[in-house]
Amino acid sequence: MSFTHHSHPDAAKDFVQNTERMKWHDEALWFVRAKRDRIAHTVPDWEELRNQASAIKQHTLSNLDVYLQQFEEQAIAHGVQVHWAADAREHNEIVLKLLNQVGAKKIVKSKSMLTEECHLNPWLEQHGIEVVDTDLGERIVQLRKEPPSHIVLPAIHIKKEEVGELFHEFLGTEEGASDPQYLTNAAREHLRQKFLAADAAITGVNFAIAETGGFVVCTNEGNADLGAHLAKMHIACMGIEKVIPKTADLGVFLRLLARSATGQAITTYSSHFLKPAQGTEMHIVIVDNGRTTQLGREAFRNSLKCIRCGACMNTCPVYRRSGGHSYHNAVAGPIGAILAPNIDMKEYADLPFASTLCGSCSDVCPVKIDIHNQLYQWRQELTREGYAPAGKKMAMKMMGNVLASPKKYSFSGKLARKLLKWFPKLSVNGRLNPWGRQRDLPDVPEQSFREWYQQQSSQKQSR
Amino acid sequence: MxxxxxxxxxxxxxxxxxxxxxxxxxxxxxxxxxxxxxxxxxxxxxxxxxxxxxxxxxxxxxxxxxxxxxxxxxxxxxxxxxxxxxxxxxxxxxxxxxxxxxxxxxxxxxxxVLKVDNLDARFKGKVALHQGCHGQRGLQLGSPSERMLPFFSKPLQLLQMVQGVEIVPLNRGDECCGFGGTFCVTEEAVSVAMGNSKLNDYRQNGAEVLTGTDMSCLMHQEGLIKRQQLPIRVMHIAEILAGTT
Amino acid sequence: MSRQQILDAIRKNKPELVAAPVPFQYLSMGEDLAPAFVAALEKVGGVVVILKERSDIAATVQEHYQEMTRIADFVNHPRNSNQALLHDAASIEVAVLEGQLGVAENGAIWMQESDCISRALPFITQHLVLVLDKKKLVASMHGAYAQIDTTKEGFGVFIAGPSKTADIEQSLVIGAHGAKSLLVLLIG
Structure with a gap:
């Protein structure tokens, strides 16, 4: 499930073209954003909570090696096995090795953006292992052979009728059925069988607590728990940034996470894993995959504060209208656009430009990542590293020259206004100028303000 | 001074x-x-x-x-x-x-700075205020809808001093219009879709006049309004506050 | 080895130490937490019944789940009496368990491994009944973490309502993979 490269504007254009679907997608996500607003309004210390969450994360990042070691030590003391992976490949190899050790062939997996980032599923499938995504949304996209389009709402781009068709084909539901209750129930029955038959369970990690060595996984469906508790082996995969210092810190993060993500006060299940159950194995895989590099980039390091709530996607006016798949990256939306270039600048050079820099993402972020500022900074960085298109570079250079000189500026301004007056069709019509495809240009005035101002001043003097 | x-x-x-x-x-x-x-x-x-x-x-x-x-x-x-x-x-x-x-x-x-509490200005019409993002969130001219702050809006405060102005409420008061500088041409499709959402919001709420603190956002939306020949006048907030109708 | 490589990279790249913030100063919610707790739980699809006496539990469960026969009640009966049921946990219709602590701001109930009887039980049962002493309510998650000890047992969970999903067109469906309903019996 990888993306064929298609730059954001092109992919987004395809998505926008279906106006009715685009509007529906926008409304669905706006609905979640509005729910988030309503519930956040009921928390009187909301802004203080955000400050606290941000401060805890900032502190943790500045002491990350110490906390990770503490976490590891505690986890081992509780009978958990800890593994470290430098990159996606090593992560996948570790998981495969663990599964092979116990001969596990059937795996259930709950939502983990890290395993998406590492493309774990295709890797395991190549090695003859069946992986079933058990989160309903993830199961839907898995059956469609698509990546999730949203980190919290993986199937937000799919309509219930399409789910109905899909389930009819794969789960044998009635043809034409599209009632969410009915379809969810069918998935429940289908996945119960998978849970009961699974040899091993893979989950993500929302928070790993250094002081105890425990970790917390949050779901609404209960799929992480059913998987982990019923299988003989539980593998939990986490990025290095998931660690927090203390159990008490969970009070802050769990108050923010679900409210920001879906507008719920808390997820249905907040499961705290500490030790393997009797007769079972528990493993934690701690993954870098570019995160230590991001830690070293001063302008971008605080993106590692992210708790993957997805609020920035729900609020992003661009994401809502371009859809998650137009970002050609496992994590879409504003946060994805600042994380992705860290891993591969060339591949993701277009993503930081998929924004109007409206700043809504930064204001909604529960851990106060300055997302829109980082988008701006990535633009500078990518240009400096030579990833800007040549034509754009030339145009910008010219513009810089003109605007540096009042004379050239006045001259060009006059010329531009004249040209527009003489050849309005040039810029208004046709596909040559994307401004004019669906928009008129302003009426061109006779005089610029400075010309008017000069005229006024000389009239005053001559009076 | x-x-x-x-x-x-x-x-x-x-x-x-x-x-x-x-x-x-x-x-x-x-x-x-x-x-x-x-x-x-x-x-x-x-x-x-x-x-x-x-x-x-x-x-x-x-x-x-x-x-x-x-x-x-x-x-x-x-x-x-x-x-x-x-x-x-x-x-x-x-x-x-x-x-x-x-x-x-x-x-x-x-x-x-001037602490204006009275403007000798008149303007008749149902006005929708577009809160440009850079003013709204960047300069904090108003309380952004994402933040849990007591409501305030400096542009609104001033508009309310103008006699005859009727402010229309909006469904998404501070949603971005999609101008975004070069974004409006590099991501034309999304930019226009965003602008059109704003226009729907104004029309649903019966606005006759669109105003805002940024002519750039307004230029983009005016471009759409003119192309679609919608009955909405576009004016910068300075024009309304100056009472020059 | 990757472990060393990662830790070295962190040491090289991390910023100067930023002090940890002082513990969060949270607001109190007043004395009577039950109304807030009940409201929060009902909002997430839970049903709350307030009982005067613990002796009313069994009858209330029976009344609430009239059609069901495979009821594993661990509050009124000792663990070993339900062994047969536990053996085929997937067939349990109703599990009755004791919660340790309830959180008024979100309706969540804390349970540790021993409260769950077996880790999977609260999730695999079709319906879940949690019994909670009214005196065991705290205002917020901060208060909850101040009281619970997450290191005492191997597993613990906050449960807030029945399992749910909104993954199909954002329409809320109660009963995803876990319990299809949650009945909370608030005692006192």
Whole structure:
């Protein structure tokens, strides 16, 4: 499930073209954003909570090696096995090795953006292992052979009728059925069988607590728990940034996470894993995959504060209208656009430009990542590293020259206004100028303000 | 009090009436305004496009033009925010720093510096206020809908002083219009979709006039309005506050 | 080895130490937490019944789940009496368990491994009944973490309502993979 490269504007254009679907997608996500607003309004210390969450994360990042070691030590003391992976490949190899050790062939997996980032599923499938995504949304996209389009709402781009068709084909539901209750129930029955038959369970990690060595996984469906508790082996995969210092810190993060993500006060299940159950194995895989590099980039390091709530996607006016798949990256939306270039600048050079820099993402972020500022900074960085298109570079250079000189500026301004007056069709019509495809240009005035101002001043003097 | 008027380049060239209204408004409020004649642009178009490095000489010109004033006032939240956040000049960083601290968007200059509580202005019509993002969230001209703060809006506060203005409520009060500088051409499809959502919101709520603190957002939305021949007039907030209908 | 490589990279790249913030100063919610707790739980699809006496539990469960026969009640009966049921946990219709602590701001109930009887039970049962002493309510998650000890047992969970999903067109469906309903019996 990888993306064929298609730059954001092109992919987004395809998505926008279906106006009715685009509007529906926008409304669905706006609905979640509005729910988030309503519930956040009921928390009187909301802004203080955000400050606290941000401060805890900032502190943790500045002491990350110490906390990770503490976490590891505690986890081992509780009978958990800890593994470290430098990159996606090593992560996948570790998981495969663990599964092979116990001969596990059937795996259930709950939502983990890290395993998406590492493309774990295709890797395991190549090695003859069946992986079933058990989160309903993830199961839907898995059956469609698509990546999730949203980190919290993986199937937000799919309509219930399409789910109905899909389930009819794969789960044998009635043809034409599209009632969410009915379809969810069918998935429940289908996945119960998978849970009961699974040899091993893979989950993500929302928070790993250094002081105890425990970790917390949050779901609404209960799929992480059913998987982990019923299988003989539980593998939990986490990025290095998931660690927090203390159990008490969970009070802050769990108050923010679900409210920001879906507008719920808390997820249905907040499961705290500490030790393997009797007769079972528990493993934690701690993954870098570019995160230590991001830690070293001063302008971008605080993106590692992210708790993957997805609020920035729900609020992003661009994401809502371009859809998650137009970002050609496992994590879409504003946060994805600042994380992705860290891993591969060339591949993701277009993503930081998929924004109007409206700043809504930064204001909604529960851990106060300055997302829109980082988008701006990535633009500078990518240009400096030579990833800007040549034509754009030339145009910008010219513009810089003109605007540096009042004379050239006045001259060009006059010329531009004249040209527009003489050849309005040039810029208004046709596909040559994307401004004019669906928009008129302003009426061109006779005089610029400075010309008017000069005229006024000389009239005053001559009076 | 020496006050300089900073007129964004596209306002200078395409919307001189907005700068004239700003000048009249300030003059009527007893402020003596100067227009530094050699000003060009704040450099935002290059910088937001990823070419901050090409703004050096543009910035230097800005500093030369605007140093020495007590206040620099502009009818644009976006350009003011850019100056506040990104104006630097390695040949005269002290002056650049001072300018960053002294630059004001028109509305905040009226409410925070002049402390205007009364405008002798009239305007009849149902007005929708577009809260440009850079003003709203960047300069905090109002409480952004994402933040859990007591409600305030400096532009709204001023509009309410104008006799006859009827403010229409919006479904998504501070949603971005999709202008976004070069974004409006590089991501034309999404940009237009965003703009159209705004227009639907205005129409659903019966707005006759669209106003805002940024002519750039308004230019984009006006472009759509004109192409679709919608019955909405577009005016910069300075024009309404100046009462020049 | 990757472990060393990662830790070295962190040491090289991390910023200067930023002090940890002082513990969060949270607001109190007043004395009577039950109304807030009940409201929060009902909002997430839970049903709350307030009982005067613990002796009313069995009858209330029976009344609430009239059609069901495979009821594993661990509050009124000792663990070993339900062994047969536990053996085929997937067939349990109703599990009755004791919660340790309830959180008024979100309706969540804390349970540790021993409260769950077996880790999977609260999730695999079709319906879940949690019994909670009214005196065991705290205002917020901060208060909850101040009281619970997450290291005492191998597993613990906050449960807030029945399992749910909104993954199909954002329409809320109660009963995803876990319990299809949650009945909370608030005692006192």
């Amino acid at each position: 020496r006050v300089a008027l900073f007129v964004p380049c596209y306002v200078d060239q395409f919307y001189p009436k907005v700068a004239i209204a700003t000048l009249h408004l300030l003059t009527r409020l007893g402020v003596e305004v100067e227009f530094p004649a050699g000003q060009t642009c704040c450099g935002q178009p290059m910088a937001n496009g990823g070419f901050e490095d090409y703004t050096k000489r543009c910035n230097r010109n800005f500093v030369q033009q605007f140093q020495g004033y007590d206040y620099i006032v502009s009818p644009s939240g976006s350009c003011v925010l850019h100056v506040k956040d990104h104006l630097h000049d390695d040949t005269n960083e002290t002056a650049a720093t001072t300018i960053r601290q002294r630059v004001y968007e028109l509305c905040e200059f009226l409410t925070d």
